[in-house]
Amino acid sequence: MHKIAVIPGDGTGPEVVNEGLKVLEAAGKKFNFKYETKTFDFSGERYLKTGKLVEDADVEALKKYNAIFLGAVGHPDVKPGILETNVLLKLRFALDQYINLRPVKLYNSNYCPLKDKKPEDIDFVVVRENSEGLYKGMGEFQNKGTKEEVAIQISYNTRKGVERCLRYAFEFTRKRNKRKKLTLCGKTNVLTYAWDLWERTFKELAEEYPDVTTDYAHVDATTMWFVKNPEWFDVIVTDNMFGDIITDLGAMIQGGMGIAAGGNINPSGVSMFEPIGGSAPKYTGQNVINPLAAICAVGMMLDNLGEEKAAKAVEDAVIKLVSSKLKSLAAGKMGYSTTQVGDLVVENL
Numbered sequence: 001m002h003k004i005a006v007i008p009g010d011g012t013g014p015e016v017v018n019e020g021l022k023v024l025e026a027a028g029k030k031f032n033f034k035y036e037t038k039t040f041d042f043s044g045e046r047y048l049k050t051g052k053l054v055e056d057a058d059v060e061a062l063k064k065y066n067a068i069f070l071g072a073v074g075h076p077d078v079k080p081g082i083l084e085t086n087v088l089l090k091l092r093f094a095l096d097q098y099i100n101l102r103p104v105k106l107y108n109s110n111y112c113p114l115k116d117k118k119p120e121d122i123d124f125v126v127v128r129e130n131s132e133g134l135y136k137g138m139g140e141f142q143n144k145g146t147k148e149e150v151a152i153q154i155s156y157n158t159r160k161g162v163e164r165c166l167r168y169a170f171e172f173t174r175k176r177n178k179r180k181k182l183t184l185c186g187k188t189n190v191l192t193y194a195w196d197l198w199e200r201t202f203k204e205l206a207e208e209y210p211d212v213t214t215d216y217a218h219v220d221a222t223t224m225w226f227v228k229n230p231e232w233f234d235v236i237v238t239d240n241m242f243g244d245i246i247t248d249l250g251a252m253i254q255g256g257m258g259i260a261a262g263g264n265i266n267p268s269g270v271s272m273f274e275p276i277g278g279s280a281p282k283y284t285g286q287n288v289i290n291p292l293a294a295i296c297a298v299g300m301m302l303d304n305l306g307e308e309k310a311a312k313a314v315e316d317a318v319i320k321l322v323s324s325k326l327k328s329l330a331a332g333k334m335g336y337s338t339t340q341v342g343d344l345v346v347e348n349l
């Protein structure tokens with residue numbers, strides 16, 4: 001029995017989560033697995049009403065689950081930063097989900113903004129460090145509010161944190177078994193403390209993985225290659241901030257936020273799966289948002305739960321849909337409503 005915690009969140013989060021759960025139910029029937037869900041309300045709405053965010057007791061409760069399925073975080077009436085820090089980042093950090101796994105896969109060239117790129121050209125995975133770096137929230141103001149003000153934001157990188165992320169990336173590249181190429185994406189030419197540690201550790205670990213080809217690219221160049229030669233990449237490993245930035249670009253070349261999913265992974269604990277786009281307030285409640293990213297997140301969650309066949313079937317059902325009926329992956333332009341897209345995926349299953 002898989003115990004799944006569901007956090008619908010804000011904006012269009014609940015709508016896409018419903019479609020994800022619809023597909024989960026169909027997959028459970030088809031592949032004969034049992035699961036139960038419990039919904040946790042960590043929304044902006046609740047915060048505005050009660051002042052409550054994710055508390056330590058909530059984290060303890062979530063630790064009893066096998067996986068978490070999250071919709072979206074972000075509410076137009078809540079000051080930016082509050083929900084991000086106290087819901088999403090709080091969960092990632094407190095549950096030690098130190099990997100953010102973001103596949104970038106083009107399912108249909110019609111949805112790709114790059115000229116002449118085919119599905120086989122865009123098929124890589126970004127392994128983003130998810131617990132340290134600039135996201136640690138370290139720093140200070142000096143002389144705040146004066147003309148002499150200094151704002152310091154520290155990138156915090158520990159040997160242990162860097163090593164566990166790199167090791168995961170090497171193991172992942174090996175297991176993925178495609179081109180067995182791992183690219184470190186950094187900025188060794190300027191950020192000479194953080195990226196010195198990353199590069200040294202990367203080279204050390206590479207010795208243990210002679211079957212994995214290694215490569216290095218600066219982050220600025222990486223964004224260029226994403227557009228020019230995405231086919232060069234197999235697995236990319238990078239820090240938290242660079243990973244955040246390059247995966248938005250990654251999402252665009254795979255067809256947009258409507259299809260991009262990710263997993264916040266704790267390899268020995270509870271992991272959390274989410275569509276990587278935001279809460280899209282302007283589309284809320286209109287039944288127009290694309291639920292495929294959330295459905296793909298369910299696919300990733302099933303894989304993580306050991307239901308590999310079901311995971312593959314969900315992905316195949318999505319591929320079938322985007323190769324045939326769907327007009328676009330963008331909200332309001334799919335040719336179908338949110339709920340209809342969910343139904344079509346279920347049909348394809």
Ligand code: IPM
Pocket residue numbers: 073084085088089244276
């Ligand atoms: C993401 C998001 C988050 C991040 C925000 C909402 C805190 O952009 O998951 O990529 O920066 O990690």
Ligand code: MN
Pocket residue numbers: 244245248
């Ligand atoms: Mn982001």
